Amino acid sequence: VAADEEAADLVAAAPDVGVLESWVSRREDGEPLAWILGSIAFGDVEVHVDAGVYVPRAQSLGLAVRASGRVPSGGRLVDLCTGSGAIACWVSTSRPDVVIAASDVDRRAVDCAVRNGVDAVVGDLDAPFATAAFDVATAVAPYVPSDELAFLPRDVTRFEPRRALDGGTDGLGIVTRVVGGAARLLRPGGWLLLELGDDQDVRLAPVLAAHGFELVARWRDDDGDLRGVEARRRG
Numbered sequence: 597v598a599a600d601e602e603a604a605d606l607v608a609a610a611p612d613v614g615v616l617e618s619w620v621s622r623r624e625d626g627e628p629l630a631w632i633l634g635s636i637a638f639g640d641v642e643v644h645v646d647a648g649v650y651v652p653r654a655q656s657l658g659l660a661v662r663a664s665g666r667v668p669s670g671g672r673l674v675d676l677c678t679g680s681g682a683i684a685c686w687v688s689t690s691r692p693d694v695v696i697a698a699s700d701v702d703r704r705a706v707d708c709a710v711r712n713g714v715d716a717v718v719g720d721l722d723a724p725f726a727t728a729a730f731d732v733a734t735a736v737a738p739y740v741p742s743d744e745l746a747f748l749p750r751d752v753t754r755f756e757p758r759r760a761l762d763g764g765t766d767g768l769g770i771v772t773r774v775v776g777g778a779a780r781l782l783r784p785g786g787w788l789l790l791e792l793g794d795d796q797d798v799r800l801a802p803v804l805a806a807h808g809f810e811l812v813a814r815w816r817d818d819d820g821d822l823r824g825v826e827a828r829r830r831g
């Protein structure tokens with residue numbers, strides 16, 4: 597928590613002292629700052645985040661930047677597990693020529709993404725979309741192993757939806773389904789970008805290969821921790 601910065605944001609946005617006091621009290625209780633203020637900066641894009649919707653993390657920006665660089669001119673990108681639509685918003689701002697579609701299983705998230713200008717629909721992963729319709733697929737899917745949820749910050753587990761975080765026993769339950777869905781959605785040569793952590797790149801490699809993907813690159817943060825992978829559909 598960057599308390600001084602958060603305090604400055606609250607003071608700047610509050611219309612009066614009464615509202616400010618109620619906002620400070622909500623924040624002290626652990627409610628995400630983005631829900632209180634109604635938005636958060638994702639890189640250079642301001643994203644609306646409604647209460648109940650996963651708050652986009654700065655760590656996911658690298659995925660958006662890489663995805664933006666992988667779409668051909670006038671190409672098509674699908675953002676699975678879109679949440680507030682932060683990834684789609686960022687790509688759409690940096691690449692206005694790209695046609696973007698998105699899905700999320702949570703109606704509140706989809707409403708929020710639509711409010712952010714994203715063409716998002718309620719649905720299970722790839723189910724709403726046509727086969728081989730996209731050049732790039734992105735997903736910040738839930739990837740925290742169920743028994744590691746307890747180690748996340750208390751504010752996160754108390755407020756943010758479990759369905760946005762819980763990746764099942766090994767953390768790769770939904771991610772594995774994303775890989776299968778992306779194999780159907782992507783044209784041959786299309787790119788899949790996934791946010792991952794720990795050693796999930798190693799454990800996901802056979803899944804990617806089994807679905808016809810070549811694991812081309814992985815990226816890490818400044819601490820050397822894995823943040824994601826880029827894979828290319830063969831053919």
Ligand SMILES: C[S@@+](CC[C@H](N)C(=O)[O-])C[C@H]1O[C@@H](n2cnc3c(N)ncnc32)[C@H](O)[C@@H]1O
Pocket residue numbers: 650651652653656676677678679680681682683699700701702705719720721735736737738759760761770
């Ligand atoms: C970690 S959040 C990421 C949200 C957004 N991409 C971001 O970076 O801010 C994961 C999202 O996946 C959605 N989700 C979970 N299971 C899903 C499924 N089976 N199909 C579609 N979306 C799903 C959750 O509702 C949640 O919004």
